[in-house]
Amino acid sequence: MNDKQKQINVKDVTPARSHRPTDDGHIYVRAQAGKWQKLRKYLGWILMSIFIIGPWLTWDGRQALLLDIEQQRFQVFATTIWPQDLTLLALFLMISAVALFFVTTFLGRVWCGYVCPQTVWTFIFIWFEEKIEGSANKRRKLDKSPWGFNKIWRKTAKHIAWLGVSLITGFTFIAYFIPASELAIDVLTFSTSFWVGFWVWFFAFCTYGNAGFMRTIMCTHICPYARFQSAMFDKDTFTVSYDVERGESRGPRGRKADPKELGLGDCIDCNLCVQVCPAGIDIRDGLQYECINCGACVDACDQTMDRMGYERGLISYTTEHKLKHGTTHVARPKLIGYGVIITVLCAVFIYMAMSIMPMGLEILRDRNQLYRETNEGLIENTYTMKINNKTLDTEVYRLSVEGLDDTTWIGPQEVEVRGGEIISLPISLAVDPYLLSSPVSDVTFVLTHTGLDEDDSKATLRHKSKFFSAIN
Structure with missing residues (x-):
């Protein structure tokens, strides 16, 4: 077999990409109105408001949302989560991951297009860009023009606005880890520590770079979600799609012209769907991993169809x-499976959250000796009780033991523990050997929260241990 017979004929079937409104890699996103863009803006401002207001919410005189890494505790309104409760965090992350899989399988990359922080901040930066530098065509013209007063002041104002948003973002993010009121005073008086100041500026710089310059580069080249999303798509996933059968062949025409007589489809090739796309793609080339399902091209196309008197939906979520x-099958096995997993994980999460003591x-038993005999002839075992007050208030606890008759408790039976403190309390139990029937007896130590009602399931905590003696 010669070399020509060994060769495999390869045909390039990659669709030709349409013209993109880019200059030297820069995408000038055209402003677009419509129901999907209105929904995206409302969601973006709501999420941004929640993010900014979050650190300033208070609960019982304290910051309601505080991830205090230094003290190793997370404050979530009335609940204080300690390291031993971090299973809740793992469950929350698992729920978030499966929920993302569920939404992606059902609605494609709507997370990316509507609520992803990268998208929200990018559109905020674009909004400032439009208000200061003008529309997409004006921005393109401004960038190509020589430097002068008009260009300098507009560019300066834009970057000052971007830096302002970035600093607010960096400050707010750190305020979730350091009390917001303390951080605000330190920042305003320029008295922050080196590391606190470093992290505020670090996250401000990340916001400035990501939303101002990298934008969709983060989505297409850095975020792994764009790469593995296709594994969750199927033929019933709702994505932004172009109806090729209805739209082709493309071509301009008058409003009163009959496209069928001209041998054309409904697409007038106005290119607006490309101009409004933040990723700079042409959805008419088919589904592409750069698409974030923001719906901008849907709104642009629908408005064009309205002007032409055609039916909407040439580009749509379908x-x-x-x-x-x-027929689209919504209730399919994969989607049902994700739903069942989310339901189970949420049930476990709620149960564990409500069970936090x-x-x-x-x-801890004394490891030096199992037991000792006192001068009174009693058998004594020594223990160390570690009591952890998981609240942020000083609490009083009552101590007792169950499982042995006529037990003598040696040590305090009521202790006061400050909020977030762990104390080690040595105590001993002494029992008359004639009352013991076994060399090893089960005992249960009881810790009672005096500030709670006795009927409250969280008022009492029990811990089992052993009592050793010389009985054979």
Whole structure:
């Protein structure tokens, strides 16, 4: 077999990409109105408001949302989460991941297009860009013009606005880890520590770079979600799609012209769908991993269809099955499976969250000796009780033991523990050997929260241990 017979014929079937409104890699996003853009803006401002207001919320005189890494505790309104409760954090992350899989399988990359922080901040930066430098065409013209007063003041004002948003973002993010009121005073008086100031500026710089310059580069080249999302897509996933059968062949025409007589489809090739795309792609080339499902091209195309008197939906949120005149199956096994997993994880999370005790108890036996005999002839065992006050208030606890009759408790039976403090309390139990029937007896130490009602399930905490003696 010669070399020519060994060669495999390869045909390039990659669709030709349409013209993109880019200059030297820069995308000039055209402003677009419409129901999907209105929804995106509302969601963006709501999430931005929650983010900024979050550190300033108070609960019982304290910051309601505080991830205090130095003190190793997370404050979430009335609940204080300590390291031993971090299983909740793992569960929360698992729920978030599966929920993302569920939404992606059902609605494609709507997370990216509507609520991803990268997208929200990018559109905020673009909004400032439009207000200061003008529309997409004006921005393109301004960038190509020589430096002068007009260009200098507009560019300066834009970057000052970007830096302002970035600093607010960096400050707010750090305020979730350091009390916001203290951080604000330190920042305003220029008295922050080196590392606090460093992290504020670090996250401000990241925001400035990501939303101001990198933008969709983060989505297409750095964020892994764009790469593995296709594994969750199927023919029933709702994505932004172009109806090729209805739209082709493309071509300009008058409003009163009959496209069928001209041998044309409904697409007038106005290119608006490309101009409004923040990723700079042409959705008419088919589904592309750069697409973030923001719906800007849907709104642009619908408005064009309205002007032409055509039916909306040439570009729409639809499924592959529907485009091929099939039936979209919403309740499919994969989606149901994700739903079941989310339901189970949420149930476990709620149960564990409601089961968090306001105090912790650990019993350590004396390892030097199992037991000793007192001068009174009693058998004595020594223990160390570690009592953890998981609240942020000083609490009083009552101590007792169950499982042995006529037990003598040696040590304090009521202790006061400050908020967030762990104390080690040595105590001993002494029992008459005639009351013991076994060399090893089960005992249960009881810690009672005096500030809670006795009927409250969280008022009492029990911890099992052993009592040793010389009985054979």
